[in-house]
Amino acid sequence: MLSDSPSGQERTVTYVGGATIDGAPIAYVVVLAAVCTALAFIPFSVIVALGGSFPLSQAIFPLVGWILGPVAGAVASGIGALVGVFVAPHTAGIPVVRVAGAMVASFVAGTMRHQGQRGWWWLPTTVAGLVSLALFGGRAMVQNGVSLWAVAAGAFVDWSALLLYALPTRRVISKWLAGPSLGAVAAGLGLGTWIAAGMAHLVQSTIAYFIYNWAEDVWVMLIPVIPVENLLRCVVGVIVGTGVITGLRAIGLAEAREAVI
């Protein structure tokens, strides 16, 4: 509240025209895409069976979605991941999988909302996730004869992320991220990264599984590895995210229209 009213008439402030993607200034998209590319140089875990390594940028794709919104976030992460495939081939893996995962992580994060007109975007996203899970797990069990327990345990990150996303958890996370408490922001970043990175992993695994069809032995071996990797993404996401969010709030930079934070 202002202590005394200014003499001029208050006007509605809008961003008139200008270069934006879904309300996010192009400059923001470019900067965050560049950050994603830079982090693609840093490996954080090996890819079992295929070789190569995961890029650290996977930990900030959700953050990009929260900063820019679902569409601009997906574009920034997608561009960053695509450039990263070429300039940092040691973390490229299967390029299409890498780019798709980046876009999904940011998109999912950007659709975690507790208010606004896009509150319904979670529904088709959840349906798409369910379809992906059905294709992934169904192919493993029906075509490749992998046991149910191995699929359930091996895809723990995937289905837990999908479940948490479909539940009102995503709204709670959105509130935490937008709130003033730094502790709540950190919690939101951690849990939110688990969900967004987990759903990205689901989509990536579905595509990769249709190419490699790994056997039950591989499923079993991955059971302890995948959750640890996702946890690492969450830890990095919390560390980077809290610094970035507090910094952005401190400098008072204009938010992208569809930003969650």
Next chain:
Amino acid sequence: MPQTIATFSNVSYVYPRSDTPALRDISLEIPKGEFLGLIGPNGAGKTTLSLMFNGIVPQFYGGRFFGAVTVAGLDTLEHPISSLARHVGIVLENPETQITATSVENEVAFGLENLKVPRDEIRARIPRVLEAVRLEGMERRHPQELSGGQKQRLAIAAVLAARPSLLVLDEPTSQLDPVGAREVFDTILELNHTLGITIVIASHAAEELAECADRLLLLAAGEIVDEGPPDEVYAQVERLEELHIRLPDITRTFYFLRRRGFSVPELPVTLTQGLAAIRPLMTRCDPTPPEANPATVRRDGDPLISVTHLSHTYPNGTQALCDISLDIHRGEYVLITGQNGAGKSTLVRHFLRLLLPTAGEVTVDGEATPDLTTSALARCIGYVAQNPDVQIFSSTVEKEVTFALHHLGLSSDKIQTRCQESLAAMGLLAVADRHPLSLPRGERARVVIAAILALEPEAVILDEPTTGQDEQGARLILDLTKQLHSAGKTVIVITHHLHLMADYAERVVVMGERTLLRDAPIRVAFHEPNLLAKTYLAPPQAVRLAQAIAHETGVAMPFLTPMELARAFTKGTAAGNS
């Protein structure tokens, strides 16, 4: 009646997440062709006002906006920034925020290409504007290879190239050497006179504003508190000093003379006016030269820092330093000065082993820097970089100041004590819980200085510490360096704001042409204008007035400050003074 290019009608603005208006009830008309100066202390609202001309405030920042701003007939709330940019060119304080291209010439061309200027015209304009800002010959250089001042000049060149009808500059010369600053003012004055471009410039450069501006707008706490021609605004010395606003040296000199009882009907604001006003006084009073005129600086014991035949060439082949030899002793207060790109920062980075010599040797406390670790050197020498943001990474001011202390194995009580002392010395206690990036640039610089001081190093190096500071902020920092010096610390300050250093430095190291041009006591070095000119420096206005007096009287007048100069005139010797 001249046409107006911009109109502010009852404009108030509140940034997001703030309850306090950054600007309040601003009403203003700017006629076409006017040269308008914005003055005021840090936080007065100069930058916010500058960003309103092309709609960045409020369109980009959001927040609450009251009233109306029209530029070239366009309401800045109803027209996109891209449309307003055709009429308004803006140069920001930090050039890093507006340089995007990978070469100097591409940076200049970028804006023109976006405005669809024909290719041949772009090619014709590039050399003209680069020459205007003294960057000719650097067309192919990457902007990141330029010094801070050179980057600022490039940002100005890029905007000048588009020939906007209104040019808004926010502290454009704060990082430039005096001659560079003078050239920028000359350039924009020429654009103003020859092309009729309207100029709005926020600046602490009082002497240049006094000469160039048609009108000054004095802002304080977001409100216009005074406006008028420079001689009227600067005549209110007490009020401006209360607001911590820098005055021209000439004005202060005559203000002090008036206070000493001399008749000064109107305070001059330019050197020309000052020279005209001093002559009648000289006919009635013989100015007395200062008693102390040391030809050498006292140096005891072994040097703390010794530089022997130092040369440095960067990996891209650019030679930054050539055969420099220099000793700095414990307890000295050394000013290192020289033009932008003279190698000042490169030299001091060798003291900290942030760079290693290509040839020659640098020793600290008798040990060659390659044999010392950077952390060991950091305990001995505190370094405050030119851009404070590169040294800030914590989430609160207090955490920033205590960060390094935690790594020294100190007790919690000791850490708290040192932190509180440092924050108090820098006037930051009130913002200890704030995020450093939420503070203005001047205060961010003081956060970094506080963090360095808390370490209690033996020597402190401050690289351009007064850039972006108002008079109060600059004096706060420099007064602290004086205290450190009095306490026996070695102080090294890099700056080309020579007018600020007269009360502080003892010894001046003048660099230029990649080498050391002069190493002399301040009273000697400041009175060698030809030497200073070699490295694009100019003596402070008070020194130039003293030299004019010396020229008239034939007696050396090695004064440095307005107060010294005023004291040279004694009422008792003035016959006929009223």
